[in-house]
Amino acid sequence: MQLCVFVETFEIFTIFPDKSGQVHDKSGQVVLRIAERHFIPAFSISRAISCNFLKAYYMKKTVFKNKTYYFILIIYIGVLLVWNLFTTIAYSKLIGILPVIIQTVLLILIISEYQYAKIGIKIWAILFIIVAPGLKFVGQLLTNLGGVSNHQDTQVYLTNGITLLIGILIVIYTNKTVAVEEAEIA
Numbered sequence: 001m002q003l004c005v006f007v008e009t010f011e012i013f014t015i016f017p018d019k020s021g022q023v024h025d026k027s028g029q030v031v032l033r034i035a036e037r038h039f040i041p042a043f044s045i046s047r048a049i050s051c052n053f054l055k056a057y058y059m060k061k062t063v064f065k066n067k068t069y070y071f072i073l074i075i076y077i078g079v080l081l082v083w084n085l086f087t088t089i090a091y092s093k094l095i096g097i098l099p100v101i102i103q104t105v106l107l108i109l110i111i112s113e114y115q116y117a118k119i120g121i122k123i124w125a126i127l128f129i130i131v132a133p134g135l136k137f138v139g140q141l142l143t144n145l146g147g148v149s150n151h152q153d154t155q156v157y158l159t160n161g162i163t164l165l166i167g168i169l170i171v172i173y174t175n176k177t178v179a180v181e182e183a184e185i186a
Contacts (some may be wrong), residue, residue, distance in 0.1 A: 059183040060115035066177040073121070073170065074110060077103050099128070118178045122171055129167030133160040 064070035081103040088096030106124050109117040137160040144153060 060180050061113040061183050062110070062115060062117035063113070063179050063181050064177060065179065066173070069173050069177050070110075074107065076166075077107055077110070081107065102128070115180055118174060118180055121174050121178070125167045125170040125174070129170060130164055133163040133167070136160045137164065 081100060084096050084099045084103065087093065088100060102124065106117075106120050108114075109120045137157065140153065140156045140160070143149075
């Protein structure tokens with residue numbers, strides 16, 4: 001078995017434990033003991049962390065059980081990203097950079113299957129796809145109840161209502177079809 005080890009100085013080297021799971025230095029002292037995916041640093045290698053330990057305990061990945069949902073979500077976020085880039089550049093609105101950054105980070109999390117992608121999707125959907133259009137919907141409703149009405153009321157209600165439904169569907173499908181699992185040890 002071969003292990004990759006990071007030391008405090010961030011040097012990377014390879015060690016080969018014997019059958020008992022121990023690594024010895026040149027003088028024969030036990031430097032590292034490996035037992036059931038755990039390690040016990042001893043003597044000359046302080047704070048050594050094996051790659052297998054990192055993979056087993058720190059490297060989790062997001063798994064999309066429904067590949068159709070995975071691709072639809074990527075396409076939806078990609079379309080929103082392109083639209084926000086267009087409106088930011090075409091109308092010179094620097095505030096448009098914020099959704100571009102958020103959607104870019106979210107796409108990176110999803111495509112790289114990073115362990116926090118599920119939480120990122122849910123937070124993004126709740127804040128930007130459910131709460132924001134929900135507030136617009138309520139604001140328009142209060143405006144109409146106050147007696148102010150214009151010809152674009154139906155369009156505002158439809159777009160905000162549809163966006164709200166899409167956000168709710170994203171949260172529901174994320175809860176049902178996305179899981180965070182431990183990465184396989186190579």
